[in-house]
Amino acid sequence: MTSSLTRPPNSQGTATVAVDVVSDVPVRLEDVVDRDALEELCQSMHRLFGISVRVYTSEGTLMASAASELEICRFVNDLPAGRLACGTTVTAAKAVDPGVEGEVTHGCFTGLTYRIVSLDYEGRRVGRIVLGPVAPAMLEEAPPSLAKTVPKLDVVQGNELLTKVPRVKSDALGRLAHHLKTSLELIIFSSHKAYVTSKLHLYSVRESYRELEEKTRRLEQALTRLKELDRLKLNFLATVSHELRTPLTSIIGYSEMLGEGIAGELNEEQAEFVKTIHGKGEQLLALIMGLLDLSKLESGTMSLRESPTQISRVLGDVVSTLAPVARKKEVDLVLDDDGVACELAADPERLRQVFVNLVDNAVKFTPKGGSVTLRARVVDGADDDEPGAALLAPVRRDVVVSVADTGIGIPPVERAKVFDAFYQVDSSSTREYGGTGLGLSIVKRIVEAHGGTVRIESNEATGAVFVVTLPSAQSRRSLPSRVPAALAPDSSKR
Template identity: 35%
Template sequence: MKLPRISTDQRVALLYAAFGGLWIALSDRILATLARDVAALTIMQTYKGWAFVVISAALIYSLLRRDLALRNRAENTLRASERAYQTLANISPVGIFRADPDGATTYVNPMWSEITGLLQDKALGDGWLAAVHPDDQEKLRRDWQESTAQQKPSFSDYRFVRSDGTMAWVMGQATPEIAADGQITGYVGTITDITERKQHEEAVRRRAEEFAALYEVGRETTAQTDLPRLLETITQQSARLLKASDATIYLYDAAKDELELAAANVYALPRGSRFPVSQGISGAVIRERQAKIVDDYRTWSSRRPELQHVDLRAVALVPLIHREEIIGALAVAEIGNDRKYTAADTRLLELLASQAASAIQNARLRAELETYNRELEARVAQRTEELSDALLQAQDADRLKSVFLATMSHELRTPLNSIIGFSGILLQGLAGPLNAEQSKQLGMVRDSARHLLALINDVLDISKIEAGQLRVERAPFAMRSVIESAVRAVSPLAQKKGLVLHQVIAAEVGDISSDRRRVEQILLNLLSNAIKFTEQGGVRLECRVQGKWLDTSVSDSGMGIRPEDLGRLFEPFHQLETGLNRRHEGTGLGLAICKNLMRLLGGEIHVESEWGEGSVFTFMLPLDA
């Protein structure tokens, strides 16, 4: 069980009462035992009184001396603690204050005065509250009252307005001092300077708002395609973001070295007004390509005469630059109101100008593109009309060509067939005997007629192919018989030149489904060309089955084909020899006809050749078309 704590005077009184009571109770008994008579008892009673005084005085002195020593030590400790507290408070990096139970300040340390700008004598009592920003006083009172009611520390951020007009943000806290009886005896608290942090937070908040606003401006200007409306939108948004009375856009005409007033909110001059670049703030911005700020336009030396009646005050201008090309200037101004534009305002205006310059150039390009598209559409429509007329003319020409070819086919083939037929009759001697010279001449006539008829047939074939009018027929036939027939047809030509004509047909070669007449035409073309361009050696024809394909090749030991001619070999009218001195006749249509026929038959043809080593032409036909 814990004994109750008693004070020093109570301890002295209790000890004195206990000692006195014991002295009275015991001393008389002791004297009665020792004394022999009344005289001795009287003397001893006197000594007893003095002994009581001395002993009680010694006891009281001992008690008081011990208590005073303890109190002195406590007071010394308290004074040392107060000195240490004072030292810590003087060197503390935070402001420290004390207040009485009513909240009146009783002490502030030097840092508190440094942070708030208030001297100590001005801060005591309620003096400090007058320096608190008016907007923060009510909240601070509520926080203090809540702390008092709940007997808990209070925390609050608030501002002090210094005598020089600057503002200090502080983070304050106050802790109540509570006595043993539960009553608040005072408050101790601190304030920490958070001005820099608040300024940083404010800067971050402002930048976030600026970027959000710039994003909205960018989104709105990007969607705008009409240049005049775009310029008006830019001026409206610029005035809104910078909270300016007016915003203006000047466009630069480099050819005339002039500025044109293109858009404004409340500008006094009409749109389209022009100014020389050598004059005015806007001209200086264009010439120097740098931002300009005039704090009071009324006192500026180079004020425009036409603006004398306008109460222009602060003005800020920045150049509009797109890819190093200056296209104008963007300005904001105050009309009738005093203001000082800051570096932050200029930076924001430059960001707006960057977006505006890109949007203006894009709008110009879109306008130019629309104009070009309209012109292009008109030209396309005109050209389409011309091509339609040309197509009609071409169709008429093609129709006339078809009529002409059909007519010429009939008109040319009829006399040629008569010439060939009559020359054959004469050569057979049916009209009478011929001498050697006559037979020779008639033979030349017949050969020339046959050659001319072949040329006419080639021209007609290539014309039909190009017109898409050539049709092929597919039916089964024996490939071996077609090869043998073609070889027999060209054998006289090979024998005449002393060439060996050899054919190799594999045993598996049988029937094939294709156009017999066209396949035979391809074989005759390739064999005739091989014999024509071979002077010695021979021509070899091979036919074999390769999977689902019938592979037929014609090789010769002729002069071969130059590499530069291989790519154009299958073009119509292309000949390896040109000029009047060429040794071999022909139109150059044979191989072109072969290639197109192979395409119609579902096959393909290619050539391999080395100059001076001969050539190999190979065509492949599907076994089942």
């Protein structure tokens, strides 16, 4: 049988290449054929026709055998000369070359014969089938070669045993051999198909793995480059901000002095110009300070000067700082700390920065007539990270501060993004609120550096609520720190 396997279509040609890789390797009987199936086939032939069947690989290794020893063979083998001659015959039978697609008959000195059939696949020899020994239909008595080869043999008995061997006509043996060969080649075909499929699968898995490895390697390289760029960006930000601050402080100082008339009286227009220079200078300074803070927080070089801190004192300070701004905008600013007495281990100046940013936003995004409420409470919190240890763990006490306004609110889809640096919900050129989008990114980092969290909720009817949760001083001492190492408080500066 000469049949080629159908190649699976593939627009990129990968499968075709793989098939070529597989099909270019010569098929070996021992690789593709299931031995059990082969053995089963030989056994059934032997059972049906009583003829011994052996299948060899092209290298002469026995793959399957279904054979029973004939009495005549046993009789001959009992004598040393017979045994020797028998061995030589079998070896010669195995070595006979039937030619591709061919078959030959090989005679034995007993008069019996072997039929050797070539086993082929896609025009290549993959093995051979040896049928026999059988007695040809014409055999009546042992040929002279029997007595000649084994002189001590009882020829009469030999002849008697030879008559017991079933006679097989040459063409019947040929049909049998052909049938067996066809069946075997069918097995080889289906086994080879399965073999190619599995090899193909293996090949494509290997190929995908290699591609994946390559992509991972490229991603790792990109990540390293991005990290390096990020580090350079932070350095650049820190240096530029620092260098800008000094001349800017002078601009602000001199414009202030000019405004106060120290260098002579200004007319109304000059005073207006100087006021603008001063205002813009202050705005720029706030931006630069924000950038500096952010780069320090990101690079982990900002140290916290922690000390025992009362949250109500921080919030009181924030409210008195921003009360004038709120009053000017006609927004009601309310502090509700319910006499909270809970000590935090925190950097009061940084906490002040957090709540100034939040209250400043709340006032900024609340229209005239609205209100901003700062509420502080102490709650017993559970440590979500270690649910199993909740029973044994000391009770965690948290200070929860909410900054609620009745302003424009933040849509839920924007709530995670507003903590990114420079992100503003409305960044259009027609935006009516000032700012650069740095405040909340600084808030988040400072809160997390204190082991806390910040989240956004909706206010009842309209507006946003920022909820900051900070662990109490006692909780921070008894619970494992959640602060990233890079932001850990600097004990040397305490």
